[in-house]
Amino acid sequence: MGICGKMVPVSQRYHLLYIFFWEDTNVKQKGISKYKLKRDIFVQWEIMESEAFKKLSASGIWVLLRFLQKRTWDKVPQGRSRKKEVIYETTNLAFTYDEASAMGISQSTFHSVLKRLIELGFIDIAHQGGFFGRDYSRFNLSDRWEKYGTPEFKHVEKKRVLQKGLDVQTHIKKKNATESRSRTTAKNRSKDQHSIKHRVPESCSYENASMA
DSSP, rough: TTTTTTTEEGGGGGEEEOOOOOOOOHHHOOOOOOOOOOOOEEEHHHTTHHHHTTTOOHHHHHHHHHHTTEEEEEEEEOOTOOOOOEEOOSSEEOOOOHHHHTTTTOOOHHHHHHHHHHHHEEEEEEEOOOOOHHHHHHHHOSSGGTTTSSOOOOOOOOOOOOOOOOSSHHHHHHHOOOOOOHHHHHHHHHHHHHHHOOOOOOOHHHHHHOOO
């Protein structure tokens, strides 16, 4: 089953590749411990053999593993059987730019990786974060990657979301307005200085009038 498959029998764990997520040296060196996840990762062999996975860069694989590490799970009994099923929670996973930076991934690289993971069908955006405060984006793990390279694949792209007033044209207008105000201010200041320079003191005017 896919990474979004809610039920993975423990008896079939031989289908999974066990990977222990090592402690990142960059995080350790920077002293940022709040992003450390002491949690194991289970990666299905189907993922690693998929065409979508083969398209990932090293940074893409790293970020995908981190997403998989963020999953939580519960073990649920199977009726009267002693066997249990593992049910993964794969929705509303947070992965911020600050966390990526703590892992040594630049903002531009992280942005490109997120976009690529969406295009290949590994993740989807559950909530688009805001521009201010603590309203960060959240993601859902997806199984769209299973159909990658086939006519059944559902193509999704990361939409570029811009806050009103942050588009290029508005930025240019604001820049031009600021430059115009700066030129006007400089011109007025120059006039004031010229006027002060050529202003005749009142005392001098009085003395000249007396002498006349």
